[in-house]
Amino acid sequence: MRQDVNRAEQLWKNWEEKQKRLESLAGLGSESNSMIGKLKYDFLRQGLYRLSVNPSEKEQLYLHVIRSVTARLEKQLYPNPVIRTLHRLKVLLHDRPAHLKMFERQKAENMEQLTTQLKTSGFASFTGKLDNYLDYERAQISIPMTTQLADKGTMDIILKLERDRTGHYRFTEYQAGLYRDGSMQCSYTFPAEGKVTAIEAANLLEGRPVSKSYRTANGSIAQKWVQLDFRENGSKLIEFHAGYGYDLKKEIMAVASGLGVDGLGRDKIIRDLEAGKLIAMEVPDKGRYYLHANPADRSVSVLDAGKRPVALSELLKEVKEGKAAAIRSEVKLHKVQENHRAQDQPLSVGI
Incomplete structure (x- = not known):
């Protein structure tokens, strides 16, 4: 208590x-x-x-x-x-x-x-606090926690529990706030029924979408993309369902081919992108870049080494031009070598 x-x-x-x-x-x-x-x-x-x-x-x-x-x-x-x-x-x-x-x-x-529910939702670290907060006299309980993120960021989480008619507490929602350098960047309240885990919440607050499974009206399981829209006052969660026509693997394979990056189509990479993760890749002769899914534009988004947005079309153009320049250089070098071999041929005199 x-x-x-x-x-x-x-x-x-x-x-x-x-x-x-x-x-x-x-x-x-x-x-x-x-x-x-x-x-x-x-x-x-x-x-x-x-x-x-x-x-x-x-x-x-x-x-x-x-x-x-x-x-x-x-x-x-x-x-x-x-x-x-x-x-x-x-x-x-x-x-x-x-x-x-x-x-x-x-x-x-x-x-x-509650322990099972919280562990499933990615809040295993909260379960040790339950006994200190469940006094069974209050109608609502809030359990706070702060977790460290990459790039020196933090995410503040407030877990909300409500007591039902039977006297049991239920996990109803949690509020997550993203902080950088001590100031809040954005926040959102995720309902428990949405089954957005703590890791997925961090990725959503970072601006990256997450693929979630859900049960349709006829009982079948389908996939949808969810993403936080920060353009409105007080962010909102938008959804892109299967009929939207976004094929992540197809877009990834097109990027991999255009940039000359191997291994982007692996199943693990696709799963990580669906979880909202940022994927690092080495572009030949260009260095390190990062990418994540972008269902809103039916594409993938690319960031530079400093994690600043990069226009994919411009990067593809630069890589293509770099390949063409390399080919021209190889052709020129090949011609020079051929000329050298021709000049090295011994002279013969006809008698």
Whole structure:
């Protein structure tokens, strides 16, 4: 449990919110008030079972107040001293142990579900923090973390969990912000159902698209490209589906042929590009360049050694002209060598 979270205070606020909803539904009247009083007693009593186990110092005052309130409600609900004593025995011997046992079982199940979900989404490092944040009194929980990126960048992540009607927490979304030199470059909130992993989020925030699989209306699995559009105020995620006509491997093979780079069509390279990665390549006589997928233009984008955008058409033109110049040089050199061999031939005199 985080030390800055007062679970006892949150328990009381939770009841106040619930009471408002109940009163709006039940209306006013002695019967409704009696029902709400019984619900209040059970709600606070069960909360006390959970919070009385290792409470923090700042929770003690709220717990004292809540115990006073439940004691007063108990007298109202069980005015007969004998019945009240029997009720207290039932609470001590059955209700409290049963509630704590059920709570621990549900917490373990919830932890297992969240751990699996977070690991699948690329947030394995968050799972060690879960036990410190899941107090089961708040409706929403935010778990922050910062991760280092290449080129001295960082990505701040805030994981969002929400408690459902069963009392379990669900992973609903996470906010990711890209920082360079201490200032935020861009941010986006990714919903959990989108299944965008942490690595993919970093690549998307860097401006590179990612290929994702999804289930269609008829139940089949299809592929789509997703990319963050930063042109609008507050970036948005745009999609390019299979019918869009983007063939990454075809575009890569055309670039490889034009630049004279071998190995770009390997399956691993294609998978890395689909994951939004930046691929390094050595262009003969030109040096190092980088490329990534560009479904918006049905092509691939190229960056120079300093990772600045380069016009692919210009680079292809330069490489083509370089090859032509090399061929002309070879032809000229070949002619010179032929002339040398011709001059070296011995003279013969006819008799």
